[in-house]
Amino acid sequence: MQNLFGDEEYGKQESGKNFADIILPVPIPRMFTYKIPIALAPQIQIGARVIVQFGRKKVLTGIIGKVHNKPPQAYDAKPILEVLDDQPTVNPIQIRFWVWMANYYCCHIGEVMHAAIPSGLRLSSESKIQANPNFDRENSSYPMDAREDMILDALENQSELSYEDCEKILGIKTIHPILKSLVAKEAVLIFEKVQEKYSPKVETRIRIVPEIAADKKALEAVFESLAGKTKQESILLKFLRDIPIFQNLKLNEKGIAKSSLMEEGDSESSLKTLIKNGVFESFKLVVNRIEEAEPEKEPAVLSESQNQALTEIKQHFKEKQTVLLHGVTGSGKTEIYIQLIRETLESGSQVLLLLPEIALTTQIVSRLQQVFGSQMGVYHSKYSDNERVEVWNGVLSGRFSFVVGVRSSIFLPFDSLGLIIVDEEHEASFKQFDPAPRFQARDSAIMLSYFHQAKTILGSATPSFESYFNATQDKYGYVQLTHRYGDASLPEYHLANLSADRKKNLLKLDSTRLMREKIQDALDKNEQVLIFQNRRGYSPYIQCEDCGWTGQCIQCDVSLTYHQFAEELRCHYCGYKEKVPSSCPACGSTQLTTMGMGTERIEESLSLLFPEARLGRMDLDTTRNKYGYQRILDEFGAGQIDILVGTQMITKGLDFGRVTVVGIWDGDRILNFPDFRAGERAFQQITQVAGRAGRRSEKGQVIIQSRNPDNEVFEKVIKGDYYEYFRHEMMERKSFYYPPYVKLVKITTRHTDFKITEKAALALHREMAHIPVKKIVLGPEKALIGRIKNQYQFESMIKLDRSSNTQAEFKTQLNQILENLQATPEFRSVRWIIDVDPN
Numbered sequence: 001m002q003n004l005f006g007d008e009e010y011g012k013q014e015s016g017k018n019f020a021d022i023i024l025p026v027p028i029p030r031m032f033t034y035k036i037p038i039a040l041a042p043q044i045q046i047g048a049r050v051i052v053q054f055g056r057k058k059v060l061t062g063i064i065g066k067v068h069n070k071p072p073q074a075y076d077a078k079p080i081l082e083v084l085d086d087q088p089t090v091n092p093i094q095i096r097f098w099v100w101m102a103n104y105y106c107c108h109i110g111e112v113m114h115a116a117i118p119s120g121l122r123l124s125s126e127s128k129i130q131a132n133p134n135f136d137r138e139n140s141s142y143p144m145d146a147r148e149d150m151i152l153d154a155l156e157n158q159s160e161l162s163y164e165d166c167e168k169i170l171g172i173k174t175i176h177p178i179l180k181s182l183v184a185k186e187a188v189l190i191f192e193k194v195q196e197k198y199s200p201k202v203e204t205r206i207r208i209v210p211e212i213a214a215d216k217k218a219l220e221a222v223f224e225s226l227a228g229k230t231k232q233e234s235i236l237l238k239f240l241r242d243i244p245i246f247q248n249l250k251l252n253e254k255g256i257a258k259s260s261l262m263e264e265g266d267s268e269s270s271l272k273t274l275i276k277n278g279v280f281e282s283f284k285l286v287v288n289r290i291e292e293a294e295p296e297k298e299p300a301v302l303s304e305s306q307n308q309a310l311t312e313i314k315q316h317f318k319e320k321q322t323v324l325l326h327g328v329t330g331s332g333k334t335e336i337y338i339q340l341i342r343e344t345l346e347s348g349s350q351v352l353l354l355l356p357e358i359a360l361t362t363q364i365v366s367r368l369q370q371v372f373g374s375q376m377g378v379y380h381s382k383y384s385d386n387e388r389v390e391v392w393n394g395v396l397s398g399r400f401s402f403v404v405g406v407r408s409s410i411f412l413p414f415d416s417l418g419l420i421i422v423d424e425e426h427e428a429s430f431k432q433f434d435p436a437p438r439f440q441a442r443d444s445a446i447m448l449s450y451f452h453q454a455k456t457i458l459g460s461a462t463p464s465f466e467s468y469f470n471a472t473q474d475k476y477g478y479v480q481l482t483h484r485y486g487d488a489s490l491p492e493y494h495l496a497n498l499s500a501d502r503k504k505n506l507l508k509l510d511s512t513r514l515m516r517e518k519i520q521d522a523l524d525k526n527e528q529v530l531i532f533q534n535r536r537g538y539s540p541y542i543q544c545e546d547c548g549w550t551g552q553c554i555q556c557d558v559s560l561t562y563h564q565f566a567e568e569l570r571c572h573y574c575g576y577k578e579k580v581p582s583s584c585p586a587c588g589s590t591q592l593t594t595m596g597m598g599t600e601r602i603e604e605s606l607s608l609l610f611p612e613a614r615l616g617r618m619d620l621d622t623t624r625n626k627y628g629y630q631r632i633l634d635e636f637g638a639g640q641i642d643i644l645v646g647t648q649m650i651t652k653g654l655d656f657g658r659v660t661v662v663g664i665w666d667g668d669r670i671l672n673f674p675d676f677r678a679g680e681r682a683f684q685q686i687t688q689v690a691g692r693a694g695r696r697s698e699k700g701q702v703i704i705q706s707r708n709p710d711n712e713v714f715e716k717v718i719k720g721d722y723y724e725y726f727r728h729e730m731m732e733r734k735s736f737y738y739p740p741y742v743k744l745v746k747i748t749t750r751h752t753d754f755k756i757t758e759k760a761a762l763a764l765h766r767e768m769a770h771i772p773v774k775k776i777v778l779g780p781e782k783a784l785i786g787r788i789k790n791q792y793q794f795e796s797m798i799k800l801d802r803s804s805n806t807q808a809e810f811k812t813q814l815n816q817i818l819e820n821l822q823a824t825p826e827f828r829s830v831r832w833i834i835d836v837d838p839n
């Protein structure tokens with residue numbers, strides 16, 4: 001792929017240049033240019049943090065993005081005030097990547113910076129000044145002038161001052177020279193307030209005093225002296241059990257956390273005595289939040305077809321940057337990744353494995369950890385900021401040469417990636433909706449890979465049509481695995497006709513007879529069942545039987561979802577909730593009924609249909625806390641759950657040998673995506689969830705309940721005819737101008753006033769019509785959900801010619817148009833959201 005919009009100069013540096021473009025944490029589209037003072041020239045490095053003045057009063061910390069010789073035309077460049085870093089905070093490849101992202105996804109470079117750097121490392125918008133604790137004011141050999149003394153006086157009463165505070169104290173604007181002089185005299189320190197947000201984890205640990213640990217006789221003597229003192233003796237024994245120093249004396253150095261040594265009932269005073277008598281010593285250790293693990297297992301031996309695939313991948317890599325690995329569910333793609341990861345690490349390069357969601361990661365992560373141990377870092381969305389900083393620093397220091405992570409891990413400070421793997425590359429969650437940058441992590445990974453001159457593997461059992469299209473165009477290499485690993489075969493599908501069963505009175509609690517029979521079969525054989533429903537909560541909504549009233553969100557144009565457990569109606573868009581009314585708020589009738597099906601209600605139905613079965617549920621509501629997924633998956637893996645009901649969370653990557661039956665509760669619902677990808681998504685979702693069944697020797701059974709079982713998507717899925725379906729869809733997309741034949745840009749116009757929203761959207765359209773590129777503009781239309789959180793929304797969709805020139809030209813002009821519109825007083829508070837390559 002070419003570098004579409006990234007300016008090649010970013011991230012490159014030549015000496016003798018006297019201007020620098022700085023990335024600033026403020027909502028401005030571009031970088032700002034500053035002068036490099038001669039004194040600072042030797043310290044200027046791409047990626048280093050600097051202090052600059054922005055506007056009349058603000059002092060900001062920014063990052064050097066580019067060094068050049070072109071003075072800005074629209075304004076006079078101010079000088080850079082200070083360089084903060086000896087070592088750059090981000091590397092040149094990262095800067096190039098950010099610039100590309102901001103250009104491609106039409107957002108501010110500051111927004112990319114914000115997304116890229118964990119807040120623990122984030123640059124504060126303001127630096128602070130504090131007294132240098134090592135400075136002795138009385139005995140200082142440097143004379144201070146009056147102004148310097150004023151600052152030092154102020155610091156005796158206040159522990160820190162902002163630049164603004166200093167301006168006030170001195171009553172002047174140009175305080176920088178004074179501060180600089182104070183720094184040079186070592187009287188004050190300038191620091192980043194937020195930097196302190198990252199705090200290392202310190203543990204109190206206990207070890208045996210080294211002289212005793214190294215000397216068996218001495219230790220024996222200690223035991224003798226403890227005869228009769230059972231409490232002390234038991235603590236010592238416990239230490240030796242957990243830290244077997246006789247096998248490995250080195251283990252004593254790191255000792256054991258005091259909290260792990262002391263169990264319930266152990267007395268603190270016995271430990272104290274042992275320390276006082278010089279048996280143990282206690283010390284502090286900075287420990288990693290992310291636990292270390294040693295590799296336990298050798299990678300598996302690849303099957304013949306896996307080996308074949310591996311060879312083909314390497315063959316393609318000789319000519320192509322990207323390879324699509326299309327392997328049916330359960331074909332063993334992970335083992336192929338493991339092999340490639342190993343080889344890349346051995347060659348000294350870094351590896352990034354992207355996964356769509358955390359639900360997926362738990363199983364694959366532990367598999368990888370067994371092979372790669374502590375050289376592997378994990379970066380996921382439920383990590384605390386401190387944990388993120390540790391992964392970031394781990395990549396910088398070389399502790400992690402391999403990272404498994406969700407989409408934001410593409411921002412980690414890699415400097416020599418050799419391979420990026422995007423697993424389940426078809427997943428919609430690789431796209432970030434909100435806030436900007438609204439990036440597609442798969443597509444961005446390919447770009448990142450290009451900047452590193454690395455290779456990319458896209459893996460899936462149901463590739464996105466975009467990726468498959470690129471493979472058919474020979475842009476990507478294409479490798480297939482058509483069989484499951486080992487004895488396993490692909491599952492068998494059954495369509496269960498809801499309408500027919502209803503007519504024959506066979507429907508019980510929305511289950512067909514076939515569904516009940518298959519579940520019962522599995523339970524009888526002590527096998528496990530997964531039930532998929534793409535809707536959480538109890539039921540979509542509550543309705544009044546008499547007047548037809550349904551609960552509506554007060555802030556959004558959507559109906560509220562009934563959550564039975566909490567007795568609440570909730571908005572899934574803004575989180576608004578209210579108690580379930582006892583009577584209809586419109587007509588007073590008490591005849592309120594629930595309509596439709598959510599996971600919570602299906603769980604209830606199943607408990608009535610199969611009273612002896614143990615049920616579990618996995619959806620957003622049951623997995624809110626950090627270990628929610630893990631707990632449910634552990635229980636399921638341990639066979640403590642017979643039937644697991646879940647949303648799309650259960651469709652992805654799960655590998656449980658005892659699952660033989662997968663039920664799709666409402667197959668019709670899957671077909672109802674409101675856009676051109678409906679068919680593609682349905683095909684993927686059904687194939688993926690079905691793929692959880694029969695992954696070992698027992699053949700899997702998949703039951704799809706539907707009111708119109710003749711739908712062609714079902715037919716194609718059942719035949720496993722991906723290619724046929726792809727061809728059919730591509731014909732439609734070509735004739736109706738949809739991706740991959742065009743590029744889409746969606747623009748949402750938002751405001752609290754309906755009229756203004758509409759007017760602004762129309763004004764945008766008038767302007768866009770003049771952009772001289774090949775395009776089709778649709779809209780503006782009231783969005784599908786016309787109002788969210790009290791903001792009205794209008795949408796425009798632009799279909800652009802695929803050529804990179806067209807896209808670049810359109811985006812540049814669009815940014816200009818929006819800047820101008822935003823400057824019109826009438827539209828000042830209108831928000832425009834640009835979504836490039838929307839889902």
Ligand SMILES: Nc1ncnc2c1ncn2[C@@H]1O[C@H](COP(=O)(O)OP(=O)(O)OP(=O)(O)O)[C@@H](O)[C@H]1O
Pocket residue numbers: 300301302303306327328329330331332333334335460461485652653654655691695
């Ligand atoms: N070479 C091998 N030796 C031993 N076991 C293997 C080997 N290859 C795959 N397996 C096992 O086969 C099962 C399926 O493999 P894996 O989960 O990697 O499939 P997958 O292609 O990722 O499937 P999906 O797309 O459905 O997630 C796993 O339990 C895995 O441990």
Ligand SMILES: [Zn+2]
Pocket residue numbers: 553554555556571572573574575576789
């Ligand atoms: Zn709402």
